[in-house]
Amino acid sequence: MNYLLTICYDGANYCGYQIQPNLKTVQGVLEEALKQVFGVSVKTYASGRTDAGVSALGQTVNFVADKKFKEYSLLGYLNTILPSDVRVLSVKYVPDDFNARFSAKQKTYAYNFYLSRIDKPYLNKFATRVGYTLDMQKLESELKSLVGTFDFTSLSSTDTQVESKVRTISNVRLVKSGEVYTAYFIGNGFLKNMIRVIMGTAFDIARGKITESFLEIIEHKNRKFAGKTAGAVGLVLVEVNYS
Amino acid sequence: MNYLLTICYDGANYCGYQIQPNLKTVQGVLEEALKQVFGVSVKTYASGRTDAGVSALGQTVNFVADKKFKEYSLLGYLNTILPSDVRVLSVKYVPDDFNARFSAKQKTYAYNFYLSRIDKPYLNKFATRVGYTLDMQKLESELKSLVGTFDFTSLSSTDTQVESKVRTISNVRLVKSGEVYTAYFIGNGFLKNMIRVIMGTAFDIARGKITESFLEIIEHKNRKFAGKTAGAVGLVLVEVNYS
Secondary structure, eight states, X not given: XXXXXXXXXXXXXXXXXXXXXXXOOHHHHHHHHHHHHHSSOOOEEESOOOOTTOEEEEEEEEEEOSSOOOHHHHHHHHHHHSOTTEEEEEEEEEOTTOOTTTTEEEEEEEEEEEEOSSOOTTGGGTOEEEOSXXXXXXXXXXXXXXXXXXXXXXXXXXXXXXXXXXXXXEEEEEEEETTEEXXXXXXXXXXXXXXXXXHHHHHHHHTTSOOSOHHHHHHHTOGGGSOOOOOSTTEEEEEEEEO | OEEEEEEEEOGGGXXXXXXXXXXXXHHHHHHHHHHHHHSSOOOEEESOOOOTTOEEEEXXXXXXXXXXXXXXXXXXXXXXXXXTTEEEEEEEEEOTTOOTTTTEEEEEEEEXXXXXXXXXXXXXXXXXXXXXXXXXXXXXXXXXXXXXXXXXXXXXXXXXXXXXXXXXXXXXXXXXXXXXXXXXXXXXXXXXXXXXXXXXXXXXXXXXXXXXXXXXXXHHTOGGGSOOOOOSTTEEEEEEEEO
């Protein structure tokens, strides 16, 4: 049986999604719970990693196991074992060749931030503070200029080990609720730190510290022309779509 | 000097705003910090209490002290002493007769919730889960029916010790961001648990468990006709306005 789980987690207390020895990771607690349920070690495949402190509303993970459980039984079973900051939202049977990462067609990420010279502890739980005055129209138009297919070498971590850094962003939206801004990104895939580098750079462009536009920065194919990697706390993996 | 502080706090780790012996409260940590700064005990007056687990983006607190500090110095000084989940956002000098509670003209509260049969840990940090299907149009129209001046005896805690339970709600708005709904309430004052009882009742009306309308429930002037008090985590004191 090839199972697909959709999971939600608060990344605040985890050293990221990916399993690491002696560190608390989401994959670690999930594989431990699966081992209890199936009685054997189970290898899982997620749609992608999330960094330390990054949360997910709809991360997807598949794994192959011999034992057949009813979807709802497995969901209930796992949720009684998992810590309360990780929940399985759904369980589905998927075809043998399905892989949560390689079968993914589209991902949606959200990045929450607020503007304030002083920390706002309530907002710090789910949003990144930006301490500068920003030209919000410029921020929005620059973010929207990223819709298209580009080589994102300038706008991702230098230690990304992938063959191609070309990705397609199909939609960017900036919305405001109360004093929290959320930038939504929909694309076919995102490189390591890509959204955090995009946001850090967008803040620097919108405050006038970087004078180049995103499209100019992309042209350099060099990470050093972009801004700082923005904080992890504002980032959420919202959903992963399969055709 | 009569000082007015605007403070922001994450209520998650506090037994409410109001000082209580041997319990961690926001007022407690604030008065401790003020004692360090002024060298004597300082009695503070907040715009109102918030329950255990309730947060504030803009709670207001005044106090009288002999020593004169520059606004910005006092702000910085307090923020170096206070725990990181309580921040002073601003300091102002106010007239001698100013009182954060009695001088308040208007308060804004927000209540965040999401709909899901299963807990979503990321959202649980700032929103209350509602596990039922709701008629959202009914929810919104019922909430908006509360705009006006009413006796809120049915829709507040029975152990409220005030002379009159008549309050005026001047505006109610329901907005959605991602999958989180936020109900905003603006009024001249709110009774103990009032917004949480309103929300718990609104959920019961919108799921068909309570068949009476808010206006019918208000007529009874009896708390037992309303629904459960909704969870504290979704509630935030957004701001307090003075003329």
